[in-house]
Amino acid sequence: MGPRRWRKTTHALVALAVLAFVGAVVAGAVYFTTGGHGNSSARTTVPPPRPPTVKPGVTPVADTAAIPEPGGVAAALAQVAADPNLGTLGARISDALTGKALWQQGDDLPLIPASTNKTLTAAAALLTLDRQARISTRVVAGGPAGSPGGNGVIVLVGAGDPTLSAAPPGVETWYHGAARISDLAEQIRRSGVTPTAVQVDISAYSGPTMAPGWDPADVDNGDIAPIEAAMIDAGRIQPTTVNSRRSKTPALDAGRELAKALDLDPEAVKIGSAPPGARQLAVVQSAPLIQRLSQMMNASDNVMAECIGREVAAAINRPQSFTGAVDAVTNRLGTARIDTAGAQLADSSGLSVDNRLTARTLDGTVRAAAGPDHPALRPLLDLLPIAGGSGTLAERFLDRATNLGPAGWLRAKTGSLTGVNALVGVVTDASGRVLTFAFVSNDAGPNGRNAMDALATKLWFCGCAA
Secondary structure (H helix, E strand, O other): OOOOOOOOOOOOOOOEEOOEOOOOOEOOOEEEEOOOOOOOOOEEEEOOOEOEOOOOOOOOOOOOOOOOOHHHHHHHHHHHHOOHHHOEEEEEEEEOOOOOEEEEEOOOOOEOOHHHHHHHHHHHHHHHOOOOOOOEEEEEEOOOOOOOOOOOEEEEEOOOEOOOEOOOOOOOOOOOOOOEHHHHHHHHHHOOOOOOEEEEEOOOOOOOOOOOOOOOHHHHHOOOOOOOOEOOHHHEOOOOOOOOOEOOOHHHHHHHHHHHHOOOOHHHOEEOOOOOOOOEEEEEEOOOHHHHHHHHHHHOOHHHHHHHHHHHHHHOOOOOOHHHHHHHHHHHHHHOOOOOOOOEOOOOOOOOOOOEEOHHHHHHHHHHHHOOOOHHHOHHHHHOOEOOOOHHHOOOOOOOOOOOOOOOEEEEEEEEEOOEEEEEEEEEOOOOOEEEEEEEEEOOOOOHHHHHHHHHHHHHHHOOOO
């Protein structure tokens, strides 16, 4: 049997190195805001000053610290890397500026990456799409083209924005900047059309709504929903609850919420098709791509990842499906000369236990963002959660007793499934050198996550220059 998920599959895996402004060293405590829920304003104090690393959109400044010696890195990591709780380990560490490999262990071994797969999805999106791109959700008249009011049927046309919310105006949603059903309803009222029924057009997406390797129980567990072109609050039953059970009929739910907002019978909502050339009655837009990517990476949002993967697919004329998105993501990484050998992907989120990636591919993706050759990828570094500071790393790498640890010095994407722990990101080591890393552990022991954190912490302490 393949590995089984924990109930919350995409819990935090921590990482460090705040990518501060080039040339700036921020002294003292710094506050970071966690991503996700609009009502969340929790702040975590990260004590150490930040070393200069990379500012998005700016060519990196050469590190003044010497490059660590591979032999020194190997010696420093030998004991922690041998922890049996790491199970089968694939790992690679590189110098961010030069790309020089500093340590490898099974880095060409295809392993289950869990949610570190989202790093590839985010990178492909940055390489392909405008960072300010928004998704439009429309309502059109359902009658023959050219008829002033149609036949009273209106069609909600989904285009892949899962953050559309049924929350009333002024009420916070899980997603910042989310479009609202209430705005659509108000525009419809002003259009002069008197609707009698609602249909939902989900033809923008094709293929299955659940990926191979997904456990149907994860819908009730709150990790995923069937991926449809129209959704409400990414399928959450309780819109502002992180672990909310998800709907099995998200597109119909979207139509039902619109029907209720228009005082129509929600039980009469059906899946339908918008007539060619139909009159547009209303339109709302999602938050910009860069904001949605931030929410996806900080909260490790599976539904968001699947929809953004389909945005990439649409941009390069691939089907908006699981296979189309996977093909598009790997295609775009190839244009940046990121080695994807050994990649076998079933989804864009990392939830599938059928996914396989190598540490070489994962490290190569972050290294491309941190190095000098791909400025379009630079924002990826800012999307990574901060160790002890934000997102899925907010509660990791915090040693409150001694204040010693990589909190604030490491940024990384986490990945967690049952028996799987992964951490992929960037760290500034004790000597001030910026390093990228990918650690993927399969068949992990009961203390696997702590062993993974210990490995990253040892790398931070290393300073292994000759």
